[in-house]
Amino acid sequence: MTAVIFGAHPWNDTPYGLHHIARALVKLGWNVVYVEPAFSPLHIISGRRRGRTFSKRLRSSGEPGISLISPFSLVPHANMPLLRSSMALKFSKLLWPALSKTLKETVFQSPDLVLCGSPSMIRAAINVQAKTSAYRLADDSRLFDVLTPAIRKEEQSCLSEFDAVLITSPKLKVTARNAGARKVVFVSNGVDVNYFQTKTAIPSDMPLQGPRILYAGAIETWFDWNVIINSASSRPQYQYVIVGKVAIKPEVDLPKNVFLLGQKPYSTMPGYMRAATVGIIPFASSESMDAVNAINPIKLYEYLAAGLPVVTSIPVPHVEDAAVIVYSSASTFSEKLDEAIELRHSGYHIAPPKECEWTSIVARMLQSLNL
Known part of the structure; x- marks a missing residue:
């Protein structure tokens, strides 16, 4: 064929x-x-x-x-x-x-x-x-x-x-x-589950102290910098790691616990995820939120394959799992991160649905x- x-x-x-x-x-x-x-x-x-x-x-x-x-x-x-x-x-x-x-x-x-x-x-x-x-x-x-x-x-x-x-x-x-x-x-x-479950080296620029909140992907117009900045300010013990090409830069200086690492080879993603505690998908748009909500992020499945709970602004109806935690407003984002970290440490088995391979x-x- x-x-x-x-x-x-x-x-x-x-x-x-x-x-x-x-x-x-x-x-x-x-x-x-x-x-x-x-x-x-x-x-x-x-x-x-x-x-x-x-x-x-x-x-x-x-x-x-x-x-x-x-x-x-x-x-x-x-x-x-x-x-x-x-x-x-x-x-x-x-x-x-x-x-x-x-x-x-x-x-x-x-x-x-x-x-x-x-x-x-x-x-x-x-x-x-x-x-x-x-x-x-x-x-x-x-x-x-x-x-x-x-x-x-x-x-x-x-x-x-x-x-x-x-x-x-x-x-x-x-x-x-x-x-x-x-x-x-x-x-x-x-997701290719095996790709993200293979143990690879942790990149040297990945912070290793405290809970590590990872975003891996492009930073486009719908990336919500405000929720990252506010959460990082309220949770100084968390390390916020942003890996990806930055098309839209933040308008203000980032808190010291936000690490902007830039675009990295895809082959290094399993290593970054292996070292992370939580994966995040913080998307928002004042002009076309309905279009943003129609995104089905590949990174959601990659995070789950790597064993990470996910805090996301985008509901994914066909993926219902305790490890996919949806926040509905910027004010609840940090609380959902706390919930995800607790879930990660509870021993709950995290994996994407088998039909998502x-x-x-x-x-x-x-x-x-x-x-």
């Missing part, structure tokens, strides 16, 4: 949902081509190629069963003056090499599955003659300023052309239906797509 996956992130980036789905497909006996988002002269000049390279043929990802295509576009489409126009979007679709030529005379010319999660590559995905096609709607697009009005419009207009739309949160069902989706399937995010999720996805 063969699949062509159109990802929204380069293969060598921090793993997102489609990276994990590709690896799970291989474990289930599939062969996969992962089509990276197109790169352009803008990416080359700014040093943001992130491993993408020119090639007329499929190239190896370095992992068995997964090949790569890195399309090049002379004209980028970006949320910048001139480049955000519908005309720029049109020209950005002129890709080298042409995907049809790269896939021709390979087992991927007519794949069993095309799975797209990239708004910018949605038309290219539709053009692949697959037995089954699906679009993965992972988040509410209102969260991402990088998406232009033109690309949002195209995504909405194209969803009806796929055999199915896969949603990661039940809250995205209305979005898919309003766009004319023929079939909507809930496919949750998940990526291979199980993908097997159910294939069944729902009749594959």
